[in-house]
Amino acid sequence: MEAFITGIGWVSKDSMGYPDHIQQFDKKTTLPGIKRKDILNHPHKSFGRMDAFSKLGFAAIAFAMNDAGIKEERDKKNISIIASTVTGCLETDMNFQETILKKVPSPAIFAYTLDSSFLGEASIYFGLTGESFVINEEKTNGLTGLLMALEIIDSGVSDIVLCGMCNSDIKILNAYSHIIKPGSLFFVIEKNSLHSYGTIKATSPANFYYQQDIKITGLYDLAQKCCNRYEHYED
Amino acid sequence: MNPVYITKACAVTAMGPDLESLYNGLMDQKSGISKITRFNTQCYTSPYAGVITGLDHAKKSSLIFQLSAMLTEQLGTIGSDTFLISASTKAGIDLLEENITKSKMIPKDLFLSSLTEYIALKMGLNNKGININSACASSTIAVAKGASLINMGAVDSVLICCMDIVSEFVFSGFSALGAMSDEPARPFDKNRNGLSLGEGAAAILLMNEKKIKACGNSPLCRITGWGIASDATHLTAPAKNGDGLKLAIKKACKKAKISTDDIHAVNTHGTGTKYNDSMEIAVIHAMFNPNQVIANSIKGAIGHTLGAAGGIEVALCVKMLQKKMMPGTIGFLDPEKSTQKIISPDARPLTGDCILTTNSGFGGTNAAIIFKKI
Numbered sequence: 001m002e003a004f005i006t007g008i009g010w011v012s013k014d015s016m017g018y019p020d021h022i023q024q025f026d027k028k029t030t031l032p033g034i035k036r037k038d039i040l041n042h043p044h045k046s047f048g049r050m051d052a053f054s055k056l057g058f059a060a061i062a063f064a065m066n067d068a069g070i071k072e073e074r075d076k077k078n079i080s081i082i083a084s085t086v087t088g089c090l091e092t093d094m095n096f097q098e099t100i101l102k103k104v105p106s107p108a109i110f111a112y113t114l115d116s117s118f119l120g121e122a123s124i125y126f127g128l129t130g131e132s133f134v135i136n137e138e139k140t141n142g143l144t145g146l147l148m149a150l151e152i153i154d155s156g157v158s159d160i161v162l163c164g165m166c167n168s169d170i171k172i173l174n175a176y177s178h179i180i181k182p183g184s185l186f187f188v189i190e191k192n193s194l195h196s197y198g199t200i201k202a203t204s205p206a207n208f209y210y211q212q213d214i215k216i217t218g219l220y221d222l223a224q225k226c227c228n229r230y231e232h233y234e235d
Numbered sequence: 236m237n238p239v240y241i242t243k244a245c246a247v248t249a250m251g252p253d254l255e256s257l258y259n260g261l262m263d264q265k266s267g268i269s270k271i272t273r274f275n276t277q278c279y280t281s282p283y284a285g286v287i288t289g290l291d292h293a294k295k296s297s298l299i300f301q302l303s304a305m306l307t308e309q310l311g312t313i314g315s316d317t318f319l320i321s322a323s324t325k326a327g328i329d330l331l332e333e334n335i336t337k338s339k340m341i342p343k344d345l346f347l348s349s350l351t352e353y354i355a356l357k358m359g360l361n362n363k364g365i366n367i368n369s370a371c372a373s374s375t376i377a378v379a380k381g382a383s384l385i386n387m388g389a390v391d392s393v394l395i396c397c398m399d400i401v402s403e404f405v406f407s408g409f410s411a412l413g414a415m416s417d418e419p420a421r422p423f424d425k426n427r428n429g430l431s432l433g434e435g436a437a438a439i440l441l442m443n444e445k446k447i448k449a450c451g452n453s454p455l456c457r458i459t460g461w462g463i464a465s466d467a468t469h470l471t472a473p474a475k476n477g478d479g480l481k482l483a484i485k486k487a488c489k490k491a492k493i494s495t496d497d498i499h500a501v502n503t504h505g506t507g508t509k510y511n512d513s514m515e516i517a518v519i520h521a522m523f524n525p526n527q528v529i530a531n532s533i534k535g536a537i538g539h540t541l542g543a544a545g546g547i548e549v550a551l552c553v554k555m556l557q558k559k560m561m562p563g564t565i566g567f568l569d570p571e572k573s574t575q576k577i578i579s580p581d582a583r584p585l586t587g588d589c590i591l592t593t594n595s596g597f598g599g600t601n602a603a604i605i606f607k608k609i
Binding site: 074086087093100107114124127131132133134135151157204 | 349412482486597599
């Protein structure tokens with residue numbers, strides 16, 4: 001199974017954006033507060049209502065779509081989304097739990113107490129009608145999601161898949177910093193493309209190769225290799 | 236492409252500790268929904284839910300692990316190379332209240348992957364597996380993805396374990412959204428006014444032919460088609476035109492290489508909310524022959540078990556194909572014109588050799604699976 005990587009988008013403590021449009025941060029201790037204007041060209045009334053986890057994932061999806069040249073329009077498109085996470089929306093769960101303790105459970109917060117809520121938001125905003133689900137793993141490297149993304153393309157279910165990962169950055173999770181990399185990273189993977197960062201293929205569920213023979217160990221490794229190749233051509 | 240078979244199907248629901256008690260209870264038109272005492276429901280819009288006898292907070296762990304133990308003890312031994320996919324929307328969320336009030340340290344058991352790891356350890360598997368989370372279609376999608384992995388040749392067998400519990404966290408949320416019925420849910424009934432929550436679990440073991448021969452298992456039925464699609468319309472309400480569900484069914488039929496005319500029975504999502512049930516009936520009228528197809532919902536009997544719903548319904552579909560009967564819809568008392576003939580409170584014989592099950596969820600997610608008798 002093989003496909004082309006046509007877009008990359010991310011939000012980290014260091015920077016956010018995509019290779020052609022990177023916003024660097026001076027303060028690198030926390031993830032940025034994400035504003036609608038940072039990521040979208042058009043107004044989106046739901047954006048302000050989203051929880052921090054959803055904004056984090058939504059932003060990386062929007063950056064990746066932009067990088068791949070997929071227009072910010074709501075006409076329906078057969079594009080699938082797969083996201084991997086360790087933390088999920090635990091921070092939002094805690095915020096909702098506080099409203100229960102105050103005897104006023106908030107329906108607005110409850111709507112975002114599913115790890116998959118941001119996939120729903122992305123599918124609504126961008127008109128994505130393909131498959132959509134979250135994978136929860138311990139120490140996720142995102143490769144199971146990548147295998148499933150390649151399978152979706154290979155089987156003809158969708159020709160384009162957004163595949164990535166999203167993890168919160170909250171203090172109470174510091175004890176798990178060895179298994180959690182806070183931030184979000186998404187790739188646009190396409191069956192056909194003339195302009196791409198290169199190819200990705202799976203030869204077995206455990207073996208993934210960039211540009212035919214460069215073994216990758218996870219999605220962050222893949223992003224690094226794609227960006228290195230991009231910088232090489234830019235130079 | 237490798238054919239995919241179901242070789243084991245187990246369930247634990249408010250109707251009883253196994254699949255047999257669920258099927259028999261439904262055939263006897265019983266309901267597992269009752270007033271709950273697990274937490275105070277006075278502030279909420281309903282006192283009802285389908286809870287499982289024997290789950291007890293006094294045991295000092297999340298109810299999800301107790302439920303998981305009840306499920307896995309039914310499974311017996313399975314090959315250690317079986318790939319595990321769990322499906323749960325909130326897993327051990329009942330631990331949150333205790334920890335947000337009593338401790339600043341969050342236990343790892345609050346991560347959804349902890350449930351998957353627990354099952355993997357309990358079953359002696361050589362992989363930690365993954366959890367699939369896509370709202371109320373989580374376990375339908377988990378079964379579909381498990382089937383895909385076998386179909387493409389990535390693995391020989393997949394164990395899907397799905398479960399969710401009735402917690403105050405989720406109960407209060409659905410109450411706040413105004414989605415719960417103040418009486419036990421009445422799917423497709425003219426006077427339906429919301430859902431009842433429930434808890435439950437199911438395990439589905441999928442294998443290819445090679446693995447079946449090696450293990451000496453007997454296949455119960457074949458999974459021939461599956462499809463997943465998004466509405467791309469609204470975060471918490473279904474698309475009124477049912478476009479996402481239609482697309483999921485079309486994909487499943489295409490994979491199974493059949494038309495909707497070949498499907499005579501549909502296990503619906505049937506939550507009991509106005510919008511969901513109207514959307515599903517509209518889809519049935521648009522895609523199937525209403526004089527030929529019969530459909531049911533089990534959520535009036537066991538409640539809406541969220542991430543476990545699809546898996547429990549898959550297990551029940553296996554039973555329906557074996558018994559050649561479709562149980563009636565508990566709580567369906569007063570039909571609308573559009574549901575006449577399609578939905579019934581009574582059990583009916585199955586015609587044809589395949590059955591379709593569908594689920595939809597928040598975020599506009601939809602999934603459909605087609606099973607064929609062997």
